[in-house]
Amino acid sequence: MLVPNRFSKAVEQVRASGRWVLDLTASNPTRVGIEGNETAILDALTNRKVLDYDPDPKGLITARRAVTDYYSERGELVDCESLVLTSGTSEGYSYIFRLLANPGDEVLVPKPSYPLFEFLAELEDTQLVPYALIYDHGWQIDFPSIERAISERTRALVLVNPNNPTGSYVNPEERHMINRLCAEHGFALVVDEVFLDYSHEPSRHVSFAVNHQALTFTLSGLSKIAALPQMKMAWIAVSGPQSPVRQALERLEIIADTYLSVSAPVQLAAGVLLEQRRSMQPRIMERVEANLKQLDRELGQQHSCVRLLVSGGWYAVVRVPVTRSDEDLVVELVRECSVAVHPGHFYDFPEDGFLVLSLITPEQEFREGVERLFGFLM
Numbered sequence: 001m002l003v004p005n006r007f008s009k010a011v012e013q014v015r016a017s018g019r020w021v022l023d024l025t026a027s028n029p030t031r032v033g034i035e036g037n038e039t040a041i042l043d044a045l046t047n048r049k050v051l052d053y054d055p056d057p058k059g060l061i062t063a064r065r066a067v068t069d070y071y072s073e074r075g076e077l078v079d080c081e082s083l084v085l086t087s088g089t090s091e092g093y094s095y096i097f098r099l100l101a102n103p104g105d106e107v108l109v110p111k112p113s114y115p116l117f118e119f120l121a122e123l124e125d126t127q128l129v130p131y132a133l134i135y136d137h138g139w140q141i142d143f144p145s146i147e148r149a150i151s152e153r154t155r156a157l158v159l160v161n162p163n164n165p166t167g168s169y170v171n172p173e174e175r176h177m178i179n180r181l182c183a184e185h186g187f188a189l190v191v192d193e194v195f196l197d198y199s200h201e202p203s204r205h206v207s208f209a210v211n212h213q214a215l216t217f218t219l220s221g222l223s224k225i226a227a228l229p230q231m232k233m234a235w236i237a238v239s240g241p242q243s244p245v246r247q248a249l250e251r252l253e254i255i256a257d258t259y260l261s262v263s264a265p266v267q268l269a270a271g272v273l274l275e276q277r278r279s280m281q282p283r284i285m286e287r288v289e290a291n292l293k294q295l296d297r298e299l300g301q302q303h304s305c306v307r308l309l310v311s312g313g314w315y316a317v318v319r320v321p322v323t324r325s326d327e328d329l330v331v332e333l334v335r336e337c338s339v340a341v342h343p344g345h346f347y348d349f350p351e352d353g354f355l356v357l358s359l360i361t362p363e364q365e366f367r368e369g370v371e372r373l374f375g376f377l378m
């Protein structure tokens with residue numbers, strides 16, 4: 001049974017008492033006051049073709065072409081035959097774990113990172129083995145921890161590029177070293193790029209969808225790229241050496257054929273839905289940058305907390321003094337100041353003293369929230 005944790009219980013109690021909670025954990029882009037082109041979206045979903053059923057296990061070719069157009073605009077040539085559509089990135093992970101691992105086989109995952117891996121792996125009887133990201137003038141992959149984590153049962157290594165919530169991209173040198181490890185030990189790469197386009201830096205980050213050195217499964221989807229999580233369409237792009245890619249695609253097609261999970265209306269609307277990124281991404285980035293500036297202004301007025309460097313994504317990590325556990329801190333914060341922020345341990349930070357703030361929070365709510373947060377911590 002799913003039991004609410006102490007933090008969500010505290011949020012519920014404060015709300016039930018009639019107090020408004022400033023929510024700095026917002027991750028649902030449909031609820032932060034940034035809307036796409038409503039008419040275009042609704043028109044695209046009322047195509048007469050939705051009345052027909054003509055399934056393709058990998059996804060309708062028109063929808064896959066919309067995805068390859070997205071990549072080619074980034075300067076990355078992806079073949080639509082190498083794409084498999086899924087209802088979400090989460091489902092994409094399940095397909096890949098199913099494909100690569102027998103019960104008890106191992107997949108290496110970064111720590112800290114996105115908390116859903118644990119549930120996804122458990123559902124597929126896959127063992128997760130963490131490797132570390134360390135913070136030293138920015139986030140880096142701790143390669144010795146990968147070496148220690150590799151075993152005979154390792155089937156894949158997961159990268160989140162940029163990682164959630166650290167906002168760190170895999171740099172070219174790390175990419176080279178990871179490819180070498182995959183080739184040496186014969187495991188595959190699974191790369192989650194849902195936040196790829198949300199870079200805070202001018203430098204270009206090349207997608208792993210065009211990684212040719214190792215068998216690579218790159219995951220992304222409408223949920224973050226077009227800020228449309230409710231549409232439930234994502235994709236797996238398979239790249240790497242020809243023969244393993246061909247075999248993987250044949251087997252993925254069988255898994256996808258078993259479920260045929262992406263609805264026809266969404267696939268038929270995929271082009272228009274993906275187009276929403278043109279208006280949504282700049283508006284989200286504007287929000288993210290404004291909130292980051294506001295956070296830095298507040299941080300500039302005190303000496304006990306610092307923000308960790310962030311290169312991309314929707315989150316900021318703040319290092320705070322360890323006067324109690326992060327969980328106790330966030331529970332007190334919500335009870336005393338009506339501000340909700342995530343504790344680092346939700347993302348598997350190895351120690352206390354980290355808070356995660358969502359930068360897509362509406363600006364006024366964010367400003368008031370961080371004012372109260374640092375007022376409380378001072």
Ligand SMILES: Cc1ncc(COP(=O)(O)O)c(C=O)c1O
Nearest residue numbers: 088089090114164194221223234
């Ligand atoms: C890093 C990362 N990957 C995947 C997902 C889930 O994406 P989807 O909605 O496509 O399942 C999320 C959701 O927040 C995420 O943060």
